[in-house]
Amino acid sequence: MKKILVTGALGQIGSELVEKLRNIYGTSNVIGTDIREKDGVAETGPFEVVDVTNEEDLFSVAKKHNVDTIMHLAALLSAKAEAFPKVAWYLNMGGLINALEVARELDLQFFTPSSIGAFGPSTPKDNTPQDALQRPTTMYGVNKVAGELLCDYYYNRFGVDTRGVRYPGLISYVAPPGGGTTDYAVEIYYEAIKSKKYTSYINEGTYMDMMYMPDALDAIIQLMEADPGKLKHRNAFNISAISAAPEDFANAIQKQIPEFNMSYHVDPVRQKIADSWPNSIDSSAAMAEWGFKTEYDLDKMTKDMLTKIKEKEIK
Structure with missing residues (x-):
């Protein structure tokens, strides 16, 4: 490129x-x-x-x-x-x-x-x-x-x-959510900083794959830089980094903000979409063919998200 x-x-x-x-x-x-x-x-x-x-x-x-x-x-x-x-x-x-x-x-x-x-x-x-x-x-x-x-x-x-x-699902502190089913995993961090509570539209126990934007x-x-001869x-x-349900995000946030609380008000449309998706996916082909790897797990991402959102709000 x-x-x-x-x-x-x-x-x-x-x-x-x-x-x-x-x-x-x-x-x-x-x-x-x-x-x-x-x-x-x-x-x-x-x-x-x-x-x-x-x-x-x-x-x-x-x-x-x-x-x-x-x-x-x-x-x-x-x-x-x-x-x-x-x-x-x-x-x-x-x-x-x-x-x-x-x-x-x-x-x-x-x-x-x-x-x-x-x-x-x-x-x-x-x-x-x-x-x-x-x-x-x-x-x-x-x-x-x-x-x-x-x-x-x-x-x-x-x-x-x-x-x-x-x-x-992609998680970022830079751009606002854009109408995706996994947007709760972005909104929850903003609400944790703003009000220390969040109402999830995705139900407890609903696992989906997520990844931090970096x-x-x-x-x-x-x-894009990989050797094309190795791409089968x-x-x-x-590709994925994290398989998590809403309560997993809440637990990770509570390690940083102990008073944070989460409740549920399920959106049937987005819940139906989420239920049709995998709980976790196998990224081994990407790892083998072009060296895919990630840096952030749920706790590391959560700490960084909360820090960056606080910095944005101060500005």
């Missing part, structure tokens, strides 16, 4: 990824794009307003900046996709095939994330293997499975250097 275009650059992942990439590869070599323009990455380096459902605009910007890599992050997340399934298909699939076409036409390296949402209730729940039955019951999950297959197709049919990971960003760079799977590698 020498010059990188990032779609969805103002989103939860994109806003932090662009800054990290600029620190590594140089500010002028990372072009952020999004459908809107606002403070943040739009002001710290090259930025273009681009609608990924418009292939001509996306192609024009990629060619203008002479990029060699696209990191395609623009998407509608799980809970919002259930509320607006047709919009989700139009954005998630239309945007993806447009970005893949641009990568094919300009011979670019390509990354896009999949999700544990690609699995469904018939998938093995514990230690879910890399290659497992995928029959999701959500529009977001359908989009992700179709996206995984589409990326494989563009690699096998056209030789596009496509790569991707299946992200678990590890999630490192995974992208590790994969290429797209949709299982």
Whole structure:
């Protein structure tokens, strides 16, 4: 990677990824794009307003900046996709095939994330293997499975250097939650600082995989810099750092804030989505093929999250 275009650059992942990439590869070599323009990455380096459902605009910007890599992050997340399934298909699939076409036409390296949402209730729940039955019951999950297959197709049919990971729930203190089922694992930290209590919309005992954003960003760079000859799977590698239920987050927070309390008011829509996902996934293929590893466990992440949120509030 020498010059990188990032779609969805103002989103939860994109806003932090662009800054990290600029620190590594140089500010002028990372072009952020999004459908809107606002403070943040739009002001710290090259930025273009681009609608990924418009292939001509996306192609024009990629060619203008002479990029060699696209990191395609623009998407509608799980809970919002259930509320607006047709919009989700139009954005998630239309945007993806447009970005893949641009990568094919300009011979670019390509990354896009999949999700544990690609699995469904018939998938093995514990230690879910890399290659497992995928029959999701959500529009977001359908989009992700179709996206995984589409990326494989563009690699096998056209030789596009496509790569991707299946992200678990991502936790960050920088960007606000963006409509995902695992957003409670971000909200709980803010509420712990603000009011020392939180009402979880996900039920007790509901285990899902999670990852702290620094590890999630490192995974992208590790994969994109990996020797392509060692990638047997290429797209949709299982990766995870933490398998936890809401009470596990509460217990970790109580080690830092003893008076913190949590209650439950379950959201049936998001609970149904969570129940269809794995409790834990097997990341061994990513470890073997490109050296995937993480730094943060639940306690280390919790301590850092609370510290960083306090620092933000002081500012």
